[in-house]
Amino acid sequence: MGTGTGLGRVRGLGSAKHGSMHWWRQRVTAVGNLLLATWFVVALFRLPSFEHAAIVQWIGSPIVAVALILLAVSVFYHLRLGLQVIVEDYIHEEAGKVFFVLLLNFYAIAGAALAIFSILKIAFGGVPA
Amino acid sequence: MSRNPGRPLSPHLTIWRWGPAMAVSILHRATGAGMAVVAGLIFVWWLTAAAMGADAYSTFLAVASHKLAYVVWIGLTWSFFQHLCNGLRHFVMDMGAGYELKTNRMVAIVVMAVPLLLTLVIWAPILAKLASGEGE
Numbered sequence: 729m730g731t732g733t734g735l736g737r738v739r740g741l742g743s744a745k746h747g748s749m750h751w752w753r754q755r756v757t758a759v760g761n762l763l764l765a766t767w768f769v770v771a772l773f774r775l776p777s778f779e780h781a782a783i784v785q786w787i788g789s790p791i792v793a794v795a796l797i798l799l800a801v802s803v804f805y806h807l808r809l810g811l812q813v814i815v816e817d818y819i820h821e822e823a824g825k826v827f828f829v830l831l832l833n834f835y836a837i838a839g840a841a842l843a844i845f846s847i848l849k850i851a852f853g854g855v856p857a
Numbered sequence: 858m859s860r861n862p863g864r865p866l867s868p869h870l871t872i873w874r875w876g877p878a879m880a881v882s883i884l885h886r887a888t889g890a891g892m893a894v895v896a897g898l899i900f901v902w903w904l905t906a907a908a909m910g911a912d913a914y915s916t917f918l919a920v921a922s923h924k925l926a927y928v929v930w931i932g933l934t935w936s937f938f939q940h941l942c943n944g945l946r947h948f949v950m951d952m953g954a955g956y957e958l959k960t961n962r963m964v965a966i967v968v969m970a971v972p973l974l975l976t977l978v979i980w981a982p983i984l985a986k987l988a989s990g991e992g993e
Contacts, residue, residue: 814886
């Protein structure tokens with residue numbers, strides 16, 4: 729095994745052994761999205777009103793609140809995995825790749841955290857309707 | 858290294874003839890990335906605004922019900938169904954089925970046609986209702 733070129737350093741090591749877990753989690757969250765996002769989109773089109781009081785009351789139901797939390801987890805995990813592949817495919821230099829994957833991780837975690845906290849605040853009665 | 862310069866370098870984007878399977882593949886990435894950013898931000902904004910109170914929520918609602926916002930809603934509806942339908946196609950192909958050339962081509966075409974149809978079926982009545990409401 730050489731130490732000179734990039735290819736020489738990795739030759740013979742095999743894969744990093746992370747690929748199949750990434751692939752599998754993308755499928756697991758895809759099934760989660762299939763169920764939860766379909767429910768969410770149908771529910772949105774069926775909502776009688778988008779006014780604040782109606783939305784707060786809707787999210788206040790335990791079933792809706794928990795489904796929305798699971799949706800936030802599944803969607804933000806799935807988009808983190810998917811966008812990571814896009815970044816890795818189209819951004820070739822190392823610095824840009826690290827920057828965008830870091831940005832993506834921050835976006836996914838912050839987005840999910842904000843969504844989940846907001847759902848819980850509404851569900852626990854912290855928002856006057 | 859001897860190479861016949863008459864032979865094309867492969868793989869290269871410009872020398873492929875576009876087919877339905879390629880189109881559906883890049884649409885999957887485009888709609889996925891689009892929803893990841895646009896729908897993700899709107900989803901978080903919607904929930905955060907609702908949790909902050911009636912004032913913050915009314916700002917969201919004013920933007921979300923603007924005429925131009927409907928372009929985004931319709932685009933997201935199509936993106937959702939496009940990504941969902943092709944996701945189902947991927948599940949089938951993950952099981953090793955649907956790779957025969959004719960089947961693969963036909964499924965790819967269906968996967969592009971169904972989302973357009975669903976988007977039309979959902980939004981045509983809503984837009985018709987909005988248009989008639991404005992006429993009164």
